[in-house]
Amino acid sequence: LAKTTQPISMDSYEGQEVNITCSHNNIATNDYITWYQQFPSQGPRFIIQGYKTKVTNEVASLFIPADRKSSTLSLPRVSLSDTAVYYCLVGAINTGGFKTIFGAGTRLFVKA
Amino acid sequence: DSGVTQTPKHLITATGQRVTLRCSPRSGDLSVYWYQQSLDQGLQFLIQYYNGEERAKGNILERFSAQQFPDLHSELNLSSLELGDSALYFCASSPSGQVYEQYFGPGTRLTVT
Numbered sequence A: 001l002a003k004t005t006q007p008i009s010m011d012s013y014e015g016q017e018v019n020i021t022c023s024h025n026n027i028a029t030n031d032y033i034t035w036y037q038q039f040p041s042q043g044p045r046f047i048i049q050g051y052k053t054k055v056t057n058e059v060a061s062l063f064i065p066a067d068r069k070s071s072t073l074s075l076p077r078v079s080l081s082d083t084a085v086y087y088c089l090v091g092a093i094n095t096g097g098f099k100t101i102f103g104a105g106t107r108l109f110v111k112a
Numbered sequence B: 001d002s003g004v005t006q007t008p009k010h011l012i013t014a015t016g017q018r019v020t021l022r023c024s025p026r027s028g029d030l031s032v033y034w035y036q037q038s039l040d041q042g043l044q045f046l047i048q049y050y051n052g053e054e055r056a057k058g059n060i061l062e063r064f065s066a067q068q069f070p071d072l073h074s075e076l077n078l079s080s081l082e083l084g085d086s087a088l089y090f091c092a093s094s095p096s097g098q099v100y101e102q103y104f105g106p107g108t109r110l111t112v113t
Helices: none
Strands: A011-012 A018-023 A029-036 A045-050 A053-056 A063-064 A068-076 A084-092 A106-111 B005-007 B010-013 B019-024 B031-038 B043-050 B055-059 B066-067 B076-079 B087-094 B108-110
Touching: A011 A018, A018 A084, A018 A106, A029 A063, A045 A053, A045 A063, A045 A068, A068 A084, B005 B087, B010 B019, B019 B087, B019 B108, B031 B076, B043 B066, B043 B076, B076 B087
Parallel strands: A011 A106, B010 B108
Antiparallel strands: A018 A068, A029 A045, A029 A084, A053 A063, A063 A068, A084 A106, B005 B019, B019 B076, B031 B043, B031 B087, B043 B055, B066 B076, B087 B108
């Protein structure tokens, strides 16, 4: 299993771009990188997934360098409602069996 | 709304009792996952079922068991409940071939008194 490391917490202000980096030095060839968002007392929400380079959707962008040993989730112009915990997961998406853990994640606090 | 439903929303019971939590996955999803989230433990993966068969097991206690039925809904049975079992229990489902793209239900909050 690829171990991931993320900052425990981050602060930002409304309207700023937020970048959360996840380190995964022992990522395997077949592993993808997946990010989730979780609000208090709610289930995590799938945000974005990628394998290499850049992936963008209506919510966020995911930047993955060529060596894939890290990845950066970018949230453009955050608002107060983006205050949540963000989890980075790494693993092979089509193994059939789920073999990973949600770590502590990164607590993002957006201030007015 | 993720499309995953869980019942009940809240459950209050006493130590030593047994409860059953129910989950209906999104239409078309064959995999179901169960998680436990308490304040001091974070989100803990318990077990995964795929099309009725157990596929992966995480930190699930022996007092806990789960199954997935032919209509793909799943149940998590918790027995001999202890105070420490009080937590939010989430169910998630995923499309075939995508164990990391999971869609979570609203959760069941279990309180053991």
